[in-house]
Amino acid sequence: MVQAAGALPRLGLNLLYLVPGEVGGSEIYARNLIPALRAKRPDLELVAYVGPEAVESLRGEPWADGMRFVVSPVRSRVKPLRVAAEMTWLPARVRRDGVGLLHSLGTTTPIFCPVPSVVSVLDVIYHHFPETFPRASRWGLRAVVPAGARRAQRVIAISHAGKRDVAGTLGIDPAKIDVVHLGFGMKQSAAPTPAPEVRERFGVDGHPLVLTVSSALRHKNLDRLLAAFSQVARDRPEMLVLVGHGGLDQEALRERAAALGIGDRVAFTGWIDDSDLEGLYATAEVFVFTSLMEGFGMPVLEAMRRGVPVACSGVSALPEVAGDAAELFDPYDVDAIAAAVRRLLESPEHRAELVARGRERCLEFTWERAADETLATYARALAG
Numbered sequence: 001m002v003q004a005a006g007a008l009p010r011l012g013l014n015l016l017y018l019v020p021g022e023v024g025g026s027e028i029y030a031r032n033l034i035p036a037l038r039a040k041r042p043d044l045e046l047v048a049y050v051g052p053e054a055v056e057s058l059r060g061e062p063w064a065d066g067m068r069f070v071v072s073p074v075r076s077r078v079k080p081l082r083v084a085a086e087m088t089w090l091p092a093r094v095r096r097d098g099v100g101l102l103h104s105l106g107t108t109t110p111i112f113c114p115v116p117s118v119v120s121v122l123d124v125i126y127h128h129f130p131e132t133f134p135r136a137s138r139w140g141l142r143a144v145v146p147a148g149a150r151r152a153q154r155v156i157a158i159s160h161a162g163k164r165d166v167a168g169t170l171g172i173d174p175a176k177i178d179v180v181h182l183g184f185g186m187k188q189s190a191a192p193t194p195a196p197e198v199r200e201r202f203g204v205d206g207h208p209l210v211l212t213v214s215s216a217l218r219h220k221n222l223d224r225l226l227a228a229f230s231q232v233a234r235d236r237p238e239m240l241v242l243v244g245h246g247g248l249d250q251e252a253l254r255e256r257a258a259a260l261g262i263g264d265r266v267a268f269t270g271w272i273d274d275s276d277l278e279g280l281y282a283t284a285e286v287f288v289f290t291s292l293m294e295g296f297g298m299p300v301l302e303a304m305r306r307g308v309p310v311a312c313s314g315v316s317a318l319p320e321v322a323g324d325a326a327e328l329f330d331p332y333d334v335d336a337i338a339a340a341v342r343r344l345l346e347s348p349e350h351r352a353e354l355v356a357r358g359r360e361r362c363l364e365f366t367w368e369r370a371a372d373e374t375l376a377t378y379a380r381a382l383a384g
Contacts, residue, residue, distance in 0.1 A: 008378060010045040011037075012099035012115075016086050017106030018054045019076050024215075025298050026106050026122055029158075032183055033105070035063035036371035047097050049090055051076025070097065083140055086110055101378055108141070109148035116381045119149055120156040120180075123295030124169045129219040146170040153381035156180050156374065158296045159317035178377045181321075183367035184301040193279030201276065202267045207239040210341060211284035211308070213277070213299050214242065214291065216250045221290040221313070221331050223249075223256055228290075228337035230260040236345060241267045241280060281306040286344045286351070289313065290331050297321040301365060304358030309351040311340040321365075325357035 013034065018027055037044070046067045050058060055071050058064055070093055074081040087110055094102055095114040102109070102117045109119035125132065126141040149155050149170050155177045157163035167174040192198075199205040210229065214220045222242065229240045240262075242253075250268065257266045269276075281287075287303035289312040297318045303310050304325060312318050314328035322328065327350075329340040344351055 007382060008044065008100050010047060010098055010100050011378070012094050012097070012102040013046060013048045014086070014090060014102060014104035014109060015048050015050045015054065015058070015106070016072055016076055016082055016090065017108065018050065018058075020054055020057045022077070023106070025296070028298065029120070029122070029182060030105050031061065032367045033370055033374065035061070036183070036367040037374065038063055040368070040371045040375060047099055049093065051082065053077060068097075079137055080140065083108060083144055087112075087144075101381060103374075103378070104148070104152075108144050109152055111144070111147045111151055113151070116384070117152045118154045118156060118377055118381050119152045120158070121145065121149055121162075121166050121170070122158055123162060123293070124165055125219055125293050125295070127169050128293055129217075132217045132219055153384065154178060154377050156377055158182055159294075159320050161317040161320055162295045165316075178373065178380070180370050180373040180377065181365055182296050182298065183370050184298065184305055184362050184365050190274035190278055192282045193275045195279065195283045198276055198279035198283060202241065202269055202280075204239045204241060204267050207237055207265075208345070209280065209284045210238050210240045210286050210288055210345075211280055211303075212240070212242055212288050212290070213244055213302070214289065215244045216242075216246050216253055218249060219292045221292050222253055224331065224334050224337060225288065225290045226253065226257050226260060226262065226266065227334045228341065229266070230262050231335070231338040232341055232345070233262050233265050236342070238285065238345065239265050239267060241269065241284070243269045243272060243277060243280065245271050278306075281308055284308050286311060286341060288337075288341055289318070290337060291318065292316065292331055294318055300326060301362050304355075305362045307355050307359065309344050309354040310358060311337075311344055323357075323361050323364075325354055325361040327354065 048069050051072050053076055055069050072085050074085045076082045091110045091113050099115055104119040107121050157166050157177050157179050160179050163177045163179050257263045287308040287310045289299050291313055293316045300310055300312050300322050310326040312322055312326050313331035327340045327344055329336040
């Protein structure tokens, strides 16, 4: 019989990984799941274990009243020290603080924990695309993630594709893994920069826009996107706008665009403020996402919620998230990417149909449901 989550008086949240503005989707996950859990179970005592970089930001959240924050003795940005604290300092603090269950939200978790534990393994991209990570981080993840997940009572994956990957890569019984889909993430937080202003700022005046929001990392597959866009640009007026941090491949991508003859048809913006991003969403004709692997695929829902028609990869978790509300393509096939983008650009009717489906699709992914399913995982973990 599964023990009720109501038997849990004090929940520990391992947020040592969280450096505001630097950890991408895993920060969105924490900042949305925690208030949803509090809304569902206001009786739970929450103890959040955080690094010095995050404590003031998290304490300032409107949902943080009544939460206790325990600050790590080392900085989270220094990953070897953070992981060492996670393996040693955190278990001791959990015991001292009388926590009944520990939930680690950022893929790593203490290998030896004095209380039942749950870990959310958001993805195992480090295993499939090791060149994306610095060598020390790569080897650390390979050592810590499998061991922690195997020792935890339950593992959360954020998609069914992720569950299959986590089970196969880490050697974990699939019966131990629960799938908890994310809600869609960042609500519109700023008024869009007006179209004329945002076009002038990024040098895209006079062109319809194809937009992608993606870091310049190898698994994001931007090299093939550029090759595909070079086909589209032969006889169409669009410009491609790439929003996201430079990563390891940024300069190589600029050189690739120039070599393809589209250097003046691609805008690399880097990270931009919320108003400018909203302005680009409001201006874009099509959103394209070419990633080869995602734990979930939040950018697809973000574009759908803003009413932008989506063309995206038909691999990993992306078909699961997109459903029938996107034009799917084989991300390894440059011709297929180009054809998918062209189909959307050339058919206003198809774009309108996908926009309508996308708005409906977003409604299926809520943080309220994620909280319910996470609480059910807690109950399973407590049942042992």
